[in-house]
Amino acid sequence: MIEALLTFSLTVFTGFFAIMNPIANIPIFIGMMEGRDKKAQRVIAKTATLTAFFIVVFFVMLGKYIFQIFDITIPSFKLAGGILIFFVGFNMLQSKKKEQKNVGEHATDDGIAISPLAIPILAGPGTIVTAMNYAADASYLQIGIIIVIFALITYMTFVAFIWSDMIVKKMGNSLIKVIGKIMGLILAIIGTGMAVEGIKLAFNLKI
Secondary structure, X not given: OHHHHHHHHHHHHHHHHHHHOOOOOHHHXXXXXXXXXXXXXXXXXXXXXXHHHHHXXXXXHHHHHHHHHOOOOHHHHHHHHHHHXXXXXXXXXXXXXXXXHHHHHXXXXXXXXXXXXXXXXXXXXXXXXXXXXXXXOOOHHHHHHHHHHHHHHHHHHHHHHHOHHHHHHHHHHHHHHHHHHHHHHHHHHHHHHHHHHHHHHHOOOOO
């Protein structure tokens, strides 16, 4: 029982860390904070991470009801979600810059903490699908673990944003890009695993 929970917790942590990617999101945050003092940056970082946390928790708590309302089966969700997460990871490996391009268009907007920072950079479709996948057939204890782990990841993201200047100086942009590609590979693998699991459930395969 304990070993199974530890394995589940590690899987959830790895998935959330890869999709949220606190380190790789630092350059995006720095680009958005140009011209703002440290106090404003802290407020924006806090608002963004809290917003992302509550959005994802909402889907974790109500995921099963959403399945029932829209008559979504777990196998179909895992298959579709796996494909989506695979392409998120694939785009990270290919160094797609769509998100960063959109950031520049909103750089002077006072609401950047909510959009685009919280949505869709932190709590984007990939993050929501990942959370709902873990919660799809989870027990109440596992749902609690999912929420606690996501809270930890969002706090790590907040700390990374607050210390972003120092982290970039210590690590350098090149290493941050390498970390982003490694996270992209992990996401692609997780997405493939989800899709395979969905196919196995749909056709009742025991492979």
